[in-house]
Amino acid sequence: MTQLSPAPLLSFDNVNISYRVHGVDVTAVSGVSFDLAPGDRMAIVGESGSGKSTLSMAVAGFLSAPNATVTHDRAMFDGKPLDRTVIHRVARRTPGLSMVFQDAMTSLDPVWSVGSQLLNVLRSEARRAGRRLSPATARAEAHLWLSRVGLTDSDRVMKARPFELSGGMRQRVMLAIALCGKPRLLVADEPTSALDAALSREVMELMVQLTEESGAALIIVTHDIGLCLDYAHRVLVMSKGRVVDDVDAGAIESTATDPYTIGLLACVPTLDSVHLAELPTLEAVRRRAIAEERLAS
Numbered sequence: 024m025t026q027l028s029p030a031p032l033l034s035f036d037n038v039n040i041s042y043r044v045h046g047v048d049v050t051a052v053s054g055v056s057f058d059l060a061p062g063d064r065m066a067i068v069g070e071s072g073s074g075k076s077t078l079s080m081a082v083a084g085f086l087s088a089p090n091a092t093v094t095h096d097r098a099m100f101d102g103k104p105l106d107r108t109v110i111h112r113v114a115r116r117t118p119g120l121s122m123v124f125q126d127a128m129t130s131l132d133p134v135w136s137v138g139s140q141l142l143n144v145l146r147s148e149a150r151r152a153g154r155r156l157s158p159a160t161a162r163a164e165a166h167l168w169l170s171r172v173g174l175t176d177s178d179r180v181m182k183a184r185p186f187e188l189s190g191g192m193r194q195r196v197m198l199a200i201a202l203c204g205k206p207r208l209l210v211a212d213e214p215t216s217a218l219d220a221a222l223s224r225e226v227m228e229l230m231v232q233l234t235e236e237s238g239a240a241l242i243i244v245t246h247d248i249g250l251c252l253d254y255a256h257r258v259l260v261m262s263k264g265r266v267v268d269d270v271d272a273g274a275i276e277s278t279a280t281d282p283y284t285i286g287l288l289a290c291v292p293t294l295d296s297v298h299l300a301e302l303p304t305l306e307a308v309r310r311r312a313i314a315e316e317r318l319a320s
């Protein structure tokens with residue numbers, strides 16, 4: 024008997040996004056199509072300006088730049104059409120879909136305590152699900168979520184305002200807020216770029232563990248191809264607004280076809296590169312490829 028693959032959780036076909044700058048439409052995302060299965064973990068990788076944040080914000084419904092225009096042939100989430108062509112000044116939350124951002128300091132409200140922000144989300148999620156949530160249960164759930172993201176001193180964290188916490192703690196708070204509504208998809212835009220290497224890995228591992236436990240799918244947006252190869256099942260490589268490779272993370276070395284992806288992979292530090300005086304840059308890899316091509320022809 025042939026096994027039917029599950030219906031995609033997310034399905035985008037021919038997404039195009041441009042920004043109007045000084046009266047001219049500048050393309051940021053061009054003809055992007057992909058499906059994401061429930062529980063899948065996909066990384067969107069590319070250098071700065073390749074369009075990955077624009078794409079992920081459009082996916083999550085957080086693209087609010089008034090000069091943006093989105094067109095697509097299909098945008099579906101959890102079996103329902105998503106209207107991503109209308110840009111709202113204030114992001115519209117899609118039930119079942121959450122996002123964490125690069126900079127928790129600007130994403131969390133600086134005025135309200137962590138506890139009130141977390142309780143607000145828990146209450147509104149309960150309302151949406153038609154569930155009664157007493158104040159005592161809401162507080163217990165908030166403490167539980169803080170401990171799930173590794174914040175054991177939850178009494179202090181509940182009372183603290185974001186600026187009173189370290190960067191790593193704020194990122195964990197954001198993860199708790201994003202996951203407490205039990206989303207089916209979490210979109211994380213450069214979630215660890217403000218953290219040091221060790222903390223980055225801790226937060227990535229936590230994000231993977233919590234989404235795996237709940238069965239949520241995960242989209243990780245990053246410029247760090249090395250980091251995402253350890254955590255994603257699949258990698259979408261973007262360059263100049265286009266998807267140039269869409270490959271399994273485990274087989275990327277043998278299946279990537281685009282010179283851009285091959286260049287990115289060549290820049291990942293390995294045990295073999297410890298003897299090098301300096302690591303290659305993407306530009307150096309590009310120049311070497313062009314020189315080798317010239318020599319061969």
Ligand SMILES: Nc1ncnc2c1ncn2[C@@H]1O[C@H](COP(=O)(O)OP(=O)(O)OP(=O)(O)O)[C@@H](O)[C@H]1O
Nearest residue numbers: 042044051069070071072073074075076077078088
């Ligand atoms: N609000 C905006 N108005 C005009 N152009 C924009 C706007 N936001 C992004 N862009 C442009 O769109 C292109 C894609 O930007 P985007 O931020 O999506 O890339 P990125 O790959 O996420 O880069 P980074 O890693 O630096 O965030 C870039 O050329 C950028 O300058």
